[in-house]
Amino acid sequence: MSESWDVVIVGAGIVGAACALECAKRGMRTAVVEANFIGGGATAAGMGHIVVMDDSPAQLALTHYSQTLWQELSKALPEDVEYEACGTLWVAADEEEMQEVQRKRDVYASAGVATEILDGPGLADAEPQLRTPLAGALLVRSDAVLYPPCAAGFLMREAQRLGVQLYRRKVHSAHSGQIRLDDATQLNSKQIIIASGADACELVPGLPIKKRKGHLVITDRYPQFIRHQLVELGYLKSAHSSTTDSVAFNVQPRKTGQLLIGSSRQYGAEDAEVNPQILSAMTERAQWYLPKIGELSAIRVWTGFRAATPDKLPLIGPWPEDDSLFLATGHEGLGITTSLGTAQLLVDYFEGAATAISCEPYLPGRFARSVIRA
Amino acid sequence: MPKPASLRLLVNDRPVNVASGTTVASAILLAGIPTRRSVTGQPRGPLCGMGICFECQATINGTMHQRTCQVFCTEGMEVRTP
Amino acid sequence: MTERFDILVVGAGPAGIAAAVTAVASRKKVGLVDDNPVAGGQIWRAGAAQPVAALAWFERLAASSVARLQGWRVFDSPSQGVLRAEGNDGCRDLVYNQLVMATGARERFLPFPGWTLPNVMGAGGLDAMVRGGLPIAGKRVVVAGTGPLLLAVAAHLAKKGAKIVAICEQAPLHRFVPFCASLLGEPAKTKQGIEYALSTFGSKIHTGCWPVAANGDEMLQSVTLRRREKQWEVPCDYLACGFHLVPNLELPALMKCRIDNGFVAVDDLRQTSIAGIFCAGEPTGIGGVEMALLEGEIAGLAAAGKVVEAKRMARRRKRGLGFVRALSTVTELDPRLKQLATDKTLVCRCEDVSYGRLREHACWREAKLHTRCGMGPCQGRVCGPATEFLFGWKMDSTWSTIRPPLYPVLVSSLGDPDKLEFKSDSLALAGAQDQKEIQ
Numbered sequence: 001m002s003e004s005w006d007v008v009i010v011g012a013g014i015v016g017a018a019c020a021l022e023c024a025k026r027g028m029r030t031a032v033v034e035a036n037f038i039g040g041g042a043t044a045a046g047m048g049h050i051v052v053m054d055d056s057p058a059q060l061a062l063t064h065y066s067q068t069l070w071q072e073l074s075k076a077l078p079e080d081v082e083y084e085a086c087g088t089l090w091v092a093a094d095e096e097e098m099q100e101v102q103r104k105r106d107v108y109a110s111a112g113v114a115t116e117i118l119d120g121p122g123l124a125d126a127e128p129q130l131r132t133p134l135a136g137a138l139l140v141r142s143d144a145v146l147y148p149p150c151a152a153g154f155l156m157r158e159a160q161r162l163g164v165q166l167y168r169r170k171v172h173s174a175h176s177g178q179i180r181l182d183d184a185t186q187l188n189s190k191q192i193i194i195a196s197g198a199d200a201c202e203l204v205p206g207l208p209i210k211k212r213k214g215h216l217v218i219t220d221r222y223p224q225f226i227r228h229q230l231v232e233l234g235y236l237k238s239a240h241s242s243t244t245d246s247v248a249f250n251v252q253p254r255k256t257g258q259l260l261i262g263s264s265r266q267y268g269a270e271d272a273e274v275n276p277q278i279l280s281a282m283t284e285r286a287q288w289y290l291p292k293i294g295e296l297s298a299i300r301v302w303t304g305f306r307a308a309t310p311d312k313l314p315l316i317g318p319w320p321e322d323d324s325l326f327l328a329t330g331h332e333g334l335g336i337t338t339s340l341g342t343a344q345l346l347v348d349y350f351e352g353a354a355t356a357i358s359c360e361p362y363l364p365g366r367f368a369r370s371v372i373r374a
Numbered sequence: 375m376p377k378p379a380s381l382r383l384l385v386n387d388r389p390v391n392v393a394s395g396t397t398v399a400s401a402i403l404l405a406g407i408p409t410r411r412s413v414t415g416q417p418r419g420p421l422c423g424m425g426i427c428f429e430c431q432a433t434i435n436g437t438m439h440q441r442t443c444q445v446f447c448t449e450g451m452e453v454r455t456p
Numbered sequence: 457m458t459e460r461f462d463i464l465v466v467g468a469g470p471a472g473i474a475a476a477v478t479a480v481a482s483r484k485k486v487g488l489v490d491d492n493p494v495a496g497g498q499i500w501r502a503g504a505a506q507p508v509a510a511l512a513w514f515e516r517l518a519a520s521s522v523a524r525l526q527g528w529r530v531f532d533s534p535s536q537g538v539l540r541a542e543g544n545d546g547c548r549d550l551v552y553n554q555l556v557m558a559t560g561a562r563e564r565f566l567p568f569p570g571w572t573l574p575n576v577m578g579a580g581g582l583d584a585m586v587r588g589g590l591p592i593a594g595k596r597v598v599v600a601g602t603g604p605l606l607l608a609v610a611a612h613l614a615k616k617g618a619k620i621v622a623i624c625e626q627a628p629l630h631r632f633v634p635f636c637a638s639l640l641g642e643p644a645k646t647k648q649g650i651e652y653a654l655s656t657f658g659s660k661i662h663t664g665c666w667p668v669a670a671n672g673d674e675m676l677q678s679v680t681l682r683r684r685e686k687q688w689e690v691p692c693d694y695l696a697c698g699f700h701l702v703p704n705l706e707l708p709a710l711m712k713c714r715i716d717n718g719f720v721a722v723d724d725l726r727q728t729s730i731a732g733i734f735c736a737g738e739p740t741g742i743g744g745v746e747m748a749l750l751e752g753e754i755a756g757l758a759a760a761g762k763v764v765e766a767k768r769m770a771r772r773r774k775r776g777l778g779f780v781r782a783l784s785t786v787t788e789l790d791p792r793l794k795q796l797a798t799d800k801t802l803v804c805r806c807e808d809v810s811y812g813r814l815r816e817h818a819c820w821r822e823a824k825l826h827t828r829c830g831m832g833p834c835q836g837r838v839c840g841p842a843t844e845f846l847f848g849w850k851m852d853s854t855w856s857t858i859r860p861p862l863y864p865v866l867v868s869s870l871g872d873p874d875k876l877e878f879k880s881d882s883l884a885l886a887g888a889q890d891q892k893e894i895q
Contacts, residue, residue, distance in 0.1 A: 408675075409574075412572070421576070421578060423578065446493055
């Protein structure tokens with residue numbers, strides 16, 4: 001059996017779903033192939049933090065662009081997506097980190113992202129559960145949180161309303177304009193988007209993607225325990241490191257009143273088991289910043305795998321080895337945030353349209369030479 | 375057979391007298407009130423009686439989310455329900 | 457804080473007590489850990505006159521050197537040969553050479569309109585509450601669902617002065633009697649038990665009958681029952697309703713023991729697929745007190761290295777009882793019970809997820825992620841067996857991906873017990889200043 005499409009997307013996580021909707025909006029005949037279910041991979045495992053991050057100018061541009069898109073979409077989001085514009089507080093524990101806060105404020109300002117600096121007392125006022133004294137924090141009001149599986153579900157349903165077809169099958173191979181499914185169905189497509197996260201390497205050998213394991217804890221309901229997503233400034237150091245296992249304080253208030261406690265990063269850990277040492281370090285760090293958090297009831301712990309690239313930037317655009325193949329993967333811990341921006345950039349590229357931000361830094365071709373060498 | 379000792383605890387500031395060996399969940403039911411409200415506000419009471427359903431959760435002496443069916447009443451205990 | 461044992465037994469119901477008492481007789485250091493404030497599990501729960509056999513076992517336990525860890529909840533196995541448990545004053549690591557899991561079973565609940573009203577409980581649930589001091593004298597009780605537990609509960613409640621207004625067994629009459637046979641106690645007394653039940657309750661027993669609705673505003677006021685085409689309303693104070701038992705498999709799954717057809721796979725000596733880990737009682741197949749005691753003894757002997765005695769006892773088990781463990785209780789449920797829930801009826805009580813939202817999904821994991829069903833504190837212990845029956849969703853993915861904590865625990869309990877020092881009202885973190893340098 002053989003069918004023809006303009007675009008076939010592999011993976012119905014939040015990135016694949018966002019791409020599907022954008023393709024459909026622009027009139028492309030689109031199909032999505034998902035082996036398990038919508039939003040079931042890294043999308044289900046992550047925090048759902050929509051956050052502007054400045055590890056690099058390219059990361060800042062993409063996250064800011066995407067965060068604006070989420071803000072525009074937020075009014076249309078149904079209740080189960082639990083979108084909440086609670087903002088982020090980048091917490092400074094001491095004067096050295098406060099200087100980092102100043103630097104960050106300037107960088108964000110240059111990109112047009114409004115922020116506020118809180119001093120120690122201001123921070124204590126905003127978040128009474130934080131330990132005192134702390135030096136202060138950078139408040140990014142435009143950041144938000146949501147529940148990713150339902151966000152992916154919403155985007156897919158909207159896409160399907162516009163005619164996108166969903167195949168619930170595993171992809172056996174995808175190249176040269178042909179996608180073979182595990183039931184021998186063949187789909188022909190001008191463009192194939194690989195949006196299958198850390199599993200993208202299965203279909204596109206040589207992709208510079210490594211799994212980066214994370215842990216999260218969710219608590220019972222404690223409304224107003226914290227009001228903003230709280231992240232320590234060391235988070236960037238942890239996310240930036242390519243080789244060490246690390247934890248960093250990162251706690252989110254969900255709309256339900258539950259708290260999500262993160263974060264951890266490990267390279268080379270391929271198993272999904274909870275690592276007691278990492279979990280312990282992560283929760284101890286959370287207790288350092290929020291002394292009373294130890295008394296809350298933790299309902300569940302889980303792990304997930306981020307798709308990480310060597311330069312911390314995603315792969316968005318054509319894969320030089322194959323004219324029909326495009327990538328939308330490698331988003332590491334920013335998949336939820338940058339899903340909407342990814343979709344825009346990719347579909348703009350299909351149409352040869354001007355992009356809102358430069359797509360150069362994310363082009364997969366930047367790794368092609370190293371792949372050929374290998 | 376000696377009569378069971380009686381003790382007094384407070385459920386939402388109201389005194390309740392129970393026999394020693396009474397669980398907090400039973401004391402709350404004796405007070406005629408639900409142990410908790412569900413996430414959409416429905417009144418709930420204990421279901422399983424053995425610590426797996428979490429419908430009996432209430433605050434005991436300031437600590438939230440206690441499984442009251444697995445806790446014995448003590449003299450002067452303060453129990454709170456929503 | 458760490459404690460070391462030769463043999464650790466998890467669960468202080470009949471199987472666990474038998475295993476611990478038997479093992480300790482071999483001069484092994486034995487620990488018995490259980491999450492309730494007192495031992496006995498469910499069927500030997502304190503607060504009622506205990507059967508003679510139970511009293512004898514309790515006496516042996518009290519007289520033994522078994523280390524008692526009552527009120528401790530096992531939630532993790534942080535490394536090989538270690539279980540971590542949380543209690544009122546912190547956590548302990550329990551180190552063992554041999555492990556006997558006797559984690560018992562819980563009731564299966566099926567949703568129907570009004571089942572979330574206060575005073576609708578499980579059959580064992582109401583019984584547990586009464587044993588826990590709930591006055592029942594003069595109260596009108598409807599007992600419903602399925603299984604031998606219903607008669608046992610009705611008999612106990614009646615003894616405490618309850619007015620049993622109806623006993624509704626969903627199984628048809630011809631299956632009712634063998635049903636009674638399996639959990640009422642010693643086989644010799646089964647016929648006596650059934651006769652007693654019939655003479656006590658007589659016309660109040662209805663077979664092929666089940667509740668279609670629990671009615672009331674803030675609490676239960678009446679139950680609507682159906683039998684064939686006839687439907688009638690019964691005013692009452694409590695509805696004690698449970699549909700047989702499901703095994704507590706969380707700990708065996710965490711320990712990676714093989715689970716076949718919804719029960720822990722064991723050999724004749726109760727050894728699981730993992731060497732040194734044994735399982736006795738309901739998690740290996742629903743079979744009641746008699747079986748649990750015998751299997752506990754076998755596991756205790758085997759764990760203590762008394763293989764010859766264990767084998768002898770295993771042969772006795774095969775010969776003596778004549779009851780076969782029910783390997784699936786789901787098939788005994790009338791399929792019409794799947795139609796009781798309407799789209800508005802809640803199935804997941806922790807997250808208030810309705811039947812109508814759930815039936816849009818194809819499997820347990822998808823439903824869980826998209827509706828939050830099973831993500832609440834009970835972690836699917838109530839809604840899992842219900843959805844398994846209602847939708848045929850297999851729970852295999854649950855067992856293969858189970859993660860700690862097995863129960864909700866304090867966030868502080870997720871830390872390393874050796875590093876944290878507990879003070880009366882706050883936590884002092886060892887080396888807190890160093891924490892920020894973690895890289």
